């Protein structure tokens with residue numbers, strides 16, 4: 001295991017259901033994510049990508065194997081430890097999940113409400129700065145219903161990055177976007193990630209954005225078939 005890896009996973013299995021209805025969806029997954037890397041995770045529908053992403057994001061309990069995120073082992077971690085790890089992660093999902101009764105600026109500020117070291121004015125200034133960085137400086141007070149799909153996704157990116165997370169997890173961020181908006185969104189993620197030095201793990205089916213990756217992991221039927229580390233047992237076999 002690399003000691004400075006942002007994410008380090010070994011022999012990770014995952015199951016849904018119980019007893020006779022139990023179904024294994026991840027098998028012996030292993031890989032590391034290094035600081036500042038952009039890694040794409042691809043694979044057919046249902047192969048386990050979202051499950052893996054939610055495990056890394058501390059949104060699901062680890063059942064078997066080891067999964068360390070930003071130095072915290074999540075297998076056996078308490079709820080409090082998982083919450084602590086989540087504070088250092090930015091999440092971007094396909095459905096942008098903006099709160100419709102808050103403006104673009106307020107949606108972005110929400111992330112900063114958890115940061116006790118920033119006062120009110122600093123939170124507003126940082127949110128505006130980040131919305132300007134994603135090209136929405138003139139849409140600060142717009143509500144989500146008055147923004148296009150691409151603009152909403154850019155607000156979601158601003159919200160994910162405004163807290164300067166060390167890790168960003170993105171699940172199909174371009175799926176609902178047309179070609180140009182999709183391109184703009186990933187270019188922006190790449191640029192901001194490089195500026196802030198954060199690591200990005202991005203789940204995608206979108207072949208048009210493969211070029212932003214430093215590395216590509218490929219998954220099939222719950223196993224990493226490309227780019228992963230196999231367990232010592234399998235390597236010997």
Ligand SMILES: Nc1ncnc2c1ncn2[C@@H]1O[C@H](COP(=O)(O)OP(=O)(O)OP(=O)(O)O)[C@@H](O)[C@H]1O
Nearest residue numbers: 016017023025043044045046047048049050051052
């Ligand atoms: N909460 C759940 N309970 C039971 N089975 C689930 C649950 N969530 C996902 N699954 C099953 O686990 C498998 C992996 O699902 P997952 O959503 O991780 O795949 P995916 O690769 O992200 O798929 P897609 O690309 O379609 O989003 C699928 O067979 C799915 O039906």
